[in-house]
Amino acid sequence: MKKWLVILMSLLTMMVLAACTANEDAGKEKDDSGSDDGAEAAEEDSGEKVLYLNNSKEPTSFDPAIGFDAQSWNSLNNLMEGLTRLGEDHTPEAAIAEDWDVSEDGKTYTFHLRENANWSNGDPVTSDDFVYAWERLLDPETGSAAAFLGYFIEGGEDFNSGEGSADDLGLTAVDDKTFEVQLENPTGYFLHVLTNPAFFPVNKAVAEDNPDWHTEADSFVSNGPFALETWKHDDEMMMVKNEEYWDADTVKLDKVHWAMVDNENTEYQMYQSDELDASDIPADLSDELIDGDDVAMEEQGGLEFYRFNVNEEPFTNKKIRKAFALAANREEIAQYVVKNGVEPAFGFVSPGFTSPDDGDFRDANGDLVTFEPDEAKKLLAEGMEEEGYDELPPVTLSYSTDDTNKAIAESLQNMFSDALDVDVTLENKEWNVFQEEQKELKHQLSRSSFLFDYADPINFLESFITDSSMNRTGWSNEAYDQLIKDAKAEKDEGKRWDLMYEAEALLAEEMPLFPIRYYNQVEVIKDGVTGILRHPVGYLELKHADVE
């Protein structure tokens, strides 16, 4: 017993001693932080331009084929570069590819890679690197969630679904710097698709030598404006200007520091105490801050909407679906519920897609779903008559647990009650359960969202063809499927756009879903920080960014 006492006592003493040292450290803390700040100030004095940003979370993966989300690709977009890159006008520009030829039928693209395009370790970027990366993207073994983006490539879908082989892919490395791609269909927007990080090259030699090259800063090789200097997982990252980058002269920043703060209040507080150069606006402070001078606002291609389940009463009836859609006052929801300067959606495809005749898709196809309470009431009565209802079957509106979703659901509940005299029940579920149920068509009316992967309306429109994984309404319409199929195969851009206009109008006519609002990207930015580029469709761009 005595022995134990001695051991325990000595352990306790050690702990107390440890405590004392820790406390001594705590006493020194102020000085330490002082010297830290001093170091930062010194860095700035020496003329180093450092931009402090927040990535909010640890990137899922810097493997281009795997990290299919904003927290991976917003940062990765500045480390790497594909054949094309989005420019300051949000359109694709020559990047690793200096120029390209497109065949007569629009299905073969031949890219000529820059002679001076190199990896950060000095290796040249070759067409083999692209073939290697894209084959990996589509390889079923890779398990890439972004693989569907590669279905444009000939044989892509077959290979990914395990039916074809890598040899049948339309990818050819003609020589080191010439890369040929065969497409399934003439894809007018293919150059924009290529700006997506899923199509970044991978340094084949490095990746074959070390398959985990992308998990640590030491082994990471980049070919974009910046290189990865340090990466403390779940903590911070430091990027430095990549001197090997072909356009290094354009890059003005010396370093970009990324914090990973997953709390918008903390993020904004760090911005206030000058630890970050840009921050999102916390929802509670939106009213206060949104009109400030430091606010930067940019559209974001996408739509918040509600799905009907067309297999479930009463939404089996088109008129009843339309009645609900017309009873929602989108303007009010955008202005008073979502706030932050978002626009209400009166159509499905968000504004910002330029047609071949330089118009905007949205303007050309006009307002398709507006707020018409009287018309809504009439349609509901007609629909009920058609179905022979004396009373509308009960309706439950489902959403995934979230403050904004809840606020929107509650205002919709009010609007349905005011305009249609219908009392809908609200139901919220944890996000993952909600997704699962929506997939299995267990909801009647459920909240959804969509963000564009590449800048063409077809990206959204093709979601609603029969059995698409993004459909989730049970809606199936032969005419619609045919329109989308034709649009995808159409070589003439003018005709293709006409088909898409028609498809969107059909969507509004059938109303398997109804729009709520478009997305935007709002942030506060410090004085003296310029050139941070956010594309409506695409990822964060720091190539042109600068700090004073």
Add this chain to the structure above:
Amino acid sequence: MLRYILKRLLIMIVTIWIIVTLTFVLMISIPGSPFNSERGTNENVQANLEAHYNLDKPYHIQYLLYLKSIATFDFGPSIKQPGQTVNDLLGRGFPVSLELGLVTIIVAVISGIILGILAALKHNGILDYAAMSFAVLGISIPNFVLATLLIQELAVNWQIFPPATWSSPAHMVLPVIALATGPMAIIARLTRSTMLEVLTQDYIKMARAKGLSPWKIVVKHALRNALMPVITIMGTLLASILTGTFVIEKIFAIPGMGKYFVESINQRDYPVIMGTTVFYSTFLIFMLFLVDIAYGILDPRIKINKKGGE
């Protein structure tokens, strides 16, 4: 003693096995999948991913695979952070949580005990009331409210400490205050009430009568007995604070392991759920075990060897 420890170890293993099994059953019975997305994952891709992580196998095979991974302490790769294994996540998150937790515990215990003793000695005096009102405040204010308040005042308005992240000792001050206040208040109240009780006992009177200094009486005779309830709550307190606290770590952007507990469940990242649960439960059970041993040492009336022998 040795027999007692062996017996406890055996019970610990059985307990962990029960926890693992329950976790597995709960895990597969909640709807959802790690591959769900707003975008709707393509069926081919989903099938490929499930095959990749053995999720296409029947449940009993998955269960055996999990047991195997636990037995070998190799939980495999995280599903939501590919390229990182669960061991990587725990290996870098736990030291951070441990550092924060140890400092927090030490601050909480020392200040809590001191507050409690002072309050007991000055029973019904101003100091007592002040200390106890402070303790009540500490218990009632949730730590995340305190955290936000501390950041707003000390970091944003006064700019004394950095608001968040984890790179220098100065970054530790605010989270430690936010985390330690609650436990400190609990410890202070516990110490005060038991201290008051102990101070009225005969052996303390006896010690006084012998002419010992008040200081010696408190530290040598009263405190040892007064600490028993504190020791009791230390086990759970240590386990919960040392393995990371989700909310505080999230608010202060501390790269500890607290977030893995919660986020792995939200994301259905099965290997991480398993890894964190096993880690936490083992840690908790071990701490409770240490507390039991400590009882026996601090209070001779509790005889561990006899209990184990029976």
